[in-house]
Amino acid sequence: MQNNLKTRVLIVNDDGIQSGYMRALALALARIADVFVFAPEVEQSGVSQAFTVRRGLSLKKVDFTQDPSLEVKGDCGVLEAYSMSGTPADCAKFALGHFALHGVATEGVGPGPFEVCFSGVNLGENSGVSSLYSGTVAGAREAALWGVPGIALSLRGSTANMLETAKEFAVKVVKDRLFERIPVGVFWNVNFPKATAETFKGYKATKMALGMFTDHYSHEHGLWQLDGDKLWDEQPKDSDDYLLNQGYATITPHRIDQTDEESLEVINEMLAGGVCG
Template sequence: MHDNSKTRVLIANDDGIQSGYMHALACALAPYAEVFVFAPEVEQSGVGHAFTVRRGLALKKRNPVDVAEGHVEFYSMSGTPADCVKFALGHFATHGLSTEGAGPGLFDVCFSGVNLGENSGVSSLYSGTVAGAREAALWGVPGIALSLRGTNANMLDVAKSFAVSVVKNRLFEQIPVGTFWNVNFPKATAETFKGFKATKMALGMFTDHYSHEGNLWQLDGDKLWNEQAKDSDDYLLNQGYATITPHRIDQTDQESLEVINEMLEGGGMI
């Protein structure tokens, strides 16, 4: 039986179904929500918003987990993070695991993560974790990506507490349709963590370089963290803040749209 009085939470990630960080998030939310996990069967880091359309997807129900006053259902899929969210929202919510059956009902919010590795700045454009939250927003469901820059257990606790607060206080209802939150947690201890900041997305590119070994080219590089705008997610994350950056689905650049219209009207384009 599903408890219709509880918030219904979907959790996805790109680290795969075995991720302990994702399991920790699911168990933390279970006392306050109906929690369903749909995650890739293997790691899908860096796949962006890729999804599967020309081959079938394998779905496997995993062992559920019971926690104090809560329960989590786990499912793995052979596809990407976007596949997982797309299936959960577009089919499972209304049909369950059949084509004609009944599902658990619509989801109230989707968390993607907790990811091991930051997804601030331009990382968000490559991230499968962020794509999970973006896919939720495409379906009109509030999406929140959660990522850790470091492996400090204290920051995982902060991320879990943040998600619990979002659910208990229904803060996800403050996320406008067509937007989603990209939340990143710094390398910090309890003593050095500086709290949360609302930020804009940094635009600085990686310092990409390739090494050549045999017939293979290996990519490496990092970010110039402190050269970013001081009100951006990369910069503030590097200063010890957790950053909350709202992203929009609509990527239209209005100024360029006006310029193109002027060119069309003036006959300068065709």
């Protein structure tokens, strides 16, 4: 029986239900909250905000407690996990739009509205323009679309200490209810550097870098293969890409509303002048 006084947390990801990084986050948060995991059954990296329509989705309950290291004991909250045959956006959309109200039944009772959604922890950075392609960031964006504070968590490298840092960050966000300070229509994109405990420099509030990848294609065995990287040190010094590369964890607030107000004025002037009439 769940404790209704505990914060209701949704976790999604794009690395899939088998991700040890996501499971570690779920365990850490289940010690202080009621945690519900909805993750793709297979990896869905780079799918951005894609969702499934005109075909059905399968849902399967997964028992995390089969792994002794993820066993939840004592005064811990609920830990329920499900895999879904869709994208990160599908997972968040189903959890927020159906499961919260009806559970997994067609007509049933769910746990109630989620208070915060974490997407991740992702293995691989999602700073700068990576955030536009990222399924991890899309999970947090989908939550924001439903009016739920969303926070994407990504690691640039696979160092164990940065996973611990990401978990500690998420726990603090829930314990201190910092997610309540995220405005409606905004979500956080949080990236952790490739660093050791000694070289980690702390946190920075940053803007999104706009530098594009050095994309190039090679032709091998009749197929075109994409490769490339970022020009990390050529980005603005207050941007997420630059500061992540310097050893900081970056917190970048993103908005759902992508309207460019200045361009609205230009377009209105064009319309008033009969340009499109």
